[in-house]
Amino acid sequence: MTRALGRMAAWRLAFTAPLLLVVTLGMFVLAKASPFDPVRQYLGDRALTTSPEIARQIRANWGLDRPLAEQYLTWLGNLLRGDLGESRSMHRPVAEVIGERLGWTLLAAGCAMVVMLAASLVLGSLAAWRRDSWADRLISGTAYANEAAPVFWTALIVIWIFAVRLRWLPPGGLTDAASGTVEPADVLRHMILPVAVLAFSQSSWLVLFVRESLITTLREDFVIGARARGLRERTVVVRHALRSALLPFITLLGARVPELVTGAILVETVFSWPGVASASVQAALAADFPLLAALTLLATLAVVAGNLLADTAYVIADPRVRVLGVS
Amino acid sequence: MATGVAGGLTRSRRRFPRGAAVTLVLLLLAVVLVPLFARLDQQLVDLHAASLPPSLRHPFGTDEVGRDVLLRAVYGLRVSVLVGLAAAVVSVTIGTLAGLAAGAAGGTLDRLIMRIVDGFNSVPHLLFGIFIVALFTPSTTAVVVSVALTHWMTAARIVRSEVLTLRARPFVDAAISGGSRRLRIVRRHFLPHLIPHIMLAAVLMIPHAIWHETALSFLGLGLPAHLASLGNMINDGARSLLAGNWWASLFPGLFIFLPTLAISALAQYWRDRSNPRWRSELQL
Numbered sequence: 001m002t003r004a005l006g007r008m009a010a011w012r013l014a015f016t017a018p019l020l021l022v023v024t025l026g027m028f029v030l031a032k033a034s035p036f037d038p039v040r041q042y043l044g045d046r047a048l049t050t051s052p053e054i055a056r057q058i059r060a061n062w063g064l065d066r067p068l069a070e071q072y073l074t075w076l077g078n079l080l081r082g083d084l085g086e087s088r089s090m091h092r093p094v095a096e097v098i099g100e101r102l103g104w105t106l107l108a109a110g111c112a113m114v115v116m117l118a119a120s121l122v123l124g125s126l127a128a129w130r131r132d133s134w135a136d137r138l139i140s141g142t143a144y145a146n147e148a149a150p151v152f153w154t155a156l157i158v159i160w161i162f163a164v165r166l167r168w169l170p171p172g173g174l175t176d177a178a179s180g181t182v183e184p185a186d187v188l189r190h191m192i193l194p195v196a197v198l199a200f201s202q203s204s205w206l207v208l209f210v211r212e213s214l215i216t217t218l219r220e221d222f223v224i225g226a227r228a229r230g231l232r233e234r235t236v237v238v239r240h241a242l243r244s245a246l247l248p249f250i251t252l253l254g255a256r257v258p259e260l261v262t263g264a265i266l267v268e269t270v271f272s273w274p275g276v277a278s279a280s281v282q283a284a285l286a287a288d289f290p291l292l293a294a295l296t297l298l299a300t301l302a303v304v305a306g307n308l309l310a311d312t313a314y315v316i317a318d319p320r321v322r323v324l325g326v327s
Numbered sequence: 328m329a330t331g332v333a334g335g336l337t338r339s340r341r342r343f344p345r346g347a348a349v350t351l352v353l354l355l356l357a358v359v360l361v362p363l364f365a366r367l368d369q370q371l372v373d374l375h376a377a378s379l380p381p382s383l384r385h386p387f388g389t390d391e392v393g394r395d396v397l398l399r400a401v402y403g404l405r406v407s408v409l410v411g412l413a414a415a416v417v418s419v420t421i422g423t424l425a426g427l428a429a430g431a432a433g434g435t436l437d438r439l440i441m442r443i444v445d446g447f448n449s450v451p452h453l454l455f456g457i458f459i460v461a462l463f464t465p466s467t468t469a470v471v472v473s474v475a476l477t478h479w480m481t482a483a484r485i486v487r488s489e490v491l492t493l494r495a496r497p498f499v500d501a502a503i504s505g506g507s508r509r510l511r512i513v514r515r516h517f518l519p520h521l522i523p524h525i526m527l528a529a530v531l532m533i534p535h536a537i538w539h540e541t542a543l544s545f546l547g548l549g550l551p552a553h554l555a556s557l558g559n560m561i562n563d564g565a566r567s568l569l570a571g572n573w574w575a576s577l578f579p580g581l582f583i584f585l586p587t588l589a590i591s592a593l594a595q596y597w598r599d600r601s602n603p604r605w606r607s608e609l610q611l
Contacts, residue, residue, distance in 0.1 A: 015445075022446050029456065148587035150538060152545050154563055154582035171569060260544075261451035266355035269546060270565070280454060281504045281546050286462030296450060297457055303449045 005315050012308050024079065027293045036287045042088045049308050084294045089286030094294045100275055105275030109264055112198035120203045121242075123155070129237050130301050131215060140211060143204040147247060151201040151263055155270040158197050169193050172272040179251025186243025187257065194271040201263050202256070209252065213245040220244075257303045329475045341576055344596050347589035354586055358405045361398070378572050388574035391567055396560070402497055403557040406550065407583070410467060411537035414474035418536070419529040421475060421571060422482025423521070429483070430490025431513050441487070444480045452477040453542060460548045470549050476541045482528045534587045541583055557583055 039058050043050055059065050063074055078085065086095035127139040146154070157161055163171035171193075175186045205301070217223060218241050226236045261277065270276035283291040379389045388395035429440040451545075459473040493499060493516070502512050537557075543549035544558025545565075552559055557579045564576025 001600055019446050019449055023450060030459060030462055035464060036462065051513040063442045143586060144591070145584075148591055149584050150541060150545075150580065152542065152578070152586065154560060156561070156568055156576050156580070159578065160568055162568060164571055164573070214530040258448075264450075265457070266454055266542060267547075280457060281548070284548055286548075289462070292458060292461060296454055299451050299454050300449050303451065306451075 004166045005024035005312060008311050008315060009308065012304070012311065013100060019304070020297065020300065023297065024076060024293070025072070027289075027296060028075065029291070031289045032068060032279065034287070034289075038062070038289065040151060041287055057275050069070060079297075082253075085290035087283070087288055087291040089283060089288035089291065094291050097279060097291060098298065101274055101276045101279050104273060105170055105264060105268070108195055108198065108268070108275060109260060111191065111195045113260075115195060115205045115267075116206065117198065120206035120210055123203075123209045124213055125237060125242055127207070128218065136211075139207060143207045146204040148201065151197065152266045152270050155194075155197045155200060155267055158193060159270070162193060172270070172297040174272075177305060186189075189269075194267050194273050197271075197312050198263050198267045201267070204254075205256075206249075209249065210245070213249070214241055217241045217245040251310045251314045254306040254308075255312065257306030261299050261302065335460045336394055344589075344592040347592035350585055350589045351593075352584070354404065357401050358408060361401045362405065365564045378567065378570075378575075379575050381578075387578040390560075390563060390575045391572075393536075396564075396575055399555045399560060400582050402555045403560050404582045404586075404596065405560075406556045406581075407540055407556055408533075410470060410474075410550070410556070411542045413467075414471045414478070414536035414540065415529050415532035417471060417475035417526055418478040419480035419482045419532060422528070423486050425479065425523055426483040426486025427490060429515060429519065430494070431509060431517065437487075440483070447480050447560040449476070452539070456539060457546070457548055460543055465549065465551050467550060467554075470540050470543055472523075472558050473543065474536045475540070478535060481497060481532070482525065483530055485524055485601055488523055489521055490517055493520055525602060531590075534590050537583065538587070 037161050039055050040061075042058065045053070048195070061069055066074070075085075082095070084098070087094050090097055123139050127136040131137055159171045160306075161232075162169050169192055170190050172190070173181055174190055200202045214237075218237075222244075223236060223241050228235075231240075264275065265280060266279035267273070268275045269281050272278070277296065280292060280295040280299075282288075283295065330349070378391055379393075381383055381388045385395050385397065390396055390399070425440050425444070429437040441594045455477050456473040459476060462471050463472075486561055499512060499516055502513045507515070517557060538551055541558035541561070545562045546558075547562060549558050550556045553562065560579040561576045564579065566572075568576055
């Protein structure tokens with residue numbers, strides 16, 4: 001098994017390096033085709049009062065007067081050495097910005113994943129077990145509706161209900177505006193709504209998947225056999241049917257990273273959560289290429305890692321892949 | 328027709344979604360007819376009527392500067408549908424060309440194109456869209472380009488897999504023995520067979536494209552702010568949400584939610600009566 005895993009991982013990694021290279025090249029070409037002048041952007045209002053001589057010097061400092069190929073190679077070399085450049089909108093090194101914000105994103109997205117998994121498993125199983133009951137109709141109906149609702153709209157509805165009308169929870173931010181320190185209890189209170197919305201928005205496909213999958217499995221012979229042996233209903237559903245129904249599900253989970261990134265971007269922005277995903281929007285609004293490029297690369301890496309995770313889970317879960325290899 | 332055990336069991340649940348069809352038709356009628364007959368100006372600013380809650384005169388209320396939200400939402404839907412339509416057409420065209428090239432040429436070109444598809448799929452769509460829009464001035468073209476560039480891969484996959492099955496059909500062998508060149512086979516034999524698939528892919532792309540446009544506009548990166556697009560309206564309305572003014576952002580969202588729900592209900596109905604092989608490709 002380790003050999004199959006190793007081969008698969010090596011295959012993925014061999015694909016990753018050229019992929020990242022192509023992504024960097026694509027971003028560089030787009031940035032060069034952009035009509036925005038980075039020096040002007042950097043100077044902001046001061047652009048009007050700065051002498052052309054100084055603007056020229058900044059240009060030379062950034063190497064913008066060099067041939068394009070050289071600029072690209074320099075940038076790529078810097079990336080490889082871990083130098084992500086300077087964020088032009090936040091006027092700080094990109095690595096520092098990401099380092100400060102990545103933890104908050106991982107915290108929120110991680111909690112959302114856990115909540116989503118637990119809730120979807122319970123609700124999906126319930127819907128399948130009591131198929132066609134009012135509970136099933138409610139659960140699948142909500143899931144279908146949730147698929148069609150844009151997550152930022154759901155987020156606004158949630159804010160309106162829980163923050164504006166009921167005043168139970170704060171509408172956004174990491175801590176209260178008045179507090180100068182980051183208290184865990186305060187963060188937790190601010191985290192509930194964004195985590196719940198992110199989890200809810202990502203959960204619909206999983207609820208429907210668990211439901212469909214379990215309904216199919218509940219018709220299989222071994223489930224009928226288990227029931228015939230007089231096992232308790234709970235044991236039949238949870239220990240026998242659910243287990244077998246969930247086999248393909250980790251694979252699907254790994255492949256959902258792009259949707260998770262999309263959800264995180266929108267939810268973090270609506271709730272002013274200071275993570276990397278909302279930073280990408282701020283960087284985009286300011287046309288801050290170094291920060292945006294670094295964040296895009298980061299997201300691409302996350303997607304590749306998710307695919308790797310999916311393949312790994314597949315190899316471990318399915319003996320056929322283990323023996324015959326990944327096709 | 329759905330046959331077999333699964334089809335038999337689900338058929339009773341799959342009646343034609345009449346409500347969905349009616350909703351779509353009504354919304355389309357509104358989008359086409361309202362601008363022709365409207366007595367009110369959607370851009371009309373009336374500060375005396377600012378932030379009014381829903382009433383008979385303004386069923387969806389008014390926004391911060393007194394514009395009627397219902398009227399603007401209809402105009403917004405119109406802009407979103409047009410942008411979605413344009414983006415769907417462009418992305419499906421790119422996808423069809425790529426899929427045709429990959430499927431008909433085979434070999435290295437096929438592998439290269441499919442790797443490019445994989446590469447585009449590795450960057451989260453919204454982030455890639457944000458990247459494109461951020462570097463160019465906000466405009467309808469930038470949004471259409473950004474949506475098209477992030478969504479052509481589905482069509483490319485469908486077309487390629489269809490071409491690969493078509494290649495094995497006897498009439499293609501016959502055409503080749505008859506002396507047809509590759510381009511002629513593509514034009515005369517592949518394309519006519521592909522049209523229904525391409526059309527379906529385009530129709531299903533429209534809600535995706537609308538969603539994408541709305542998300543970009545909501546983030547302030549999409550259409551120019553003065554255009555009444557649904558995303559811009561939700562973004563505008565969100566600012567006054569904390570003051571309790573919920574109608575300005577929540578009602579426009581309904582205009583994205585309802586058509587998307589209706590289209591997905593119709594697509595599902597259609598899926599149950601169609602070739603199962605397309606389902607996974609279309610990500611229904």
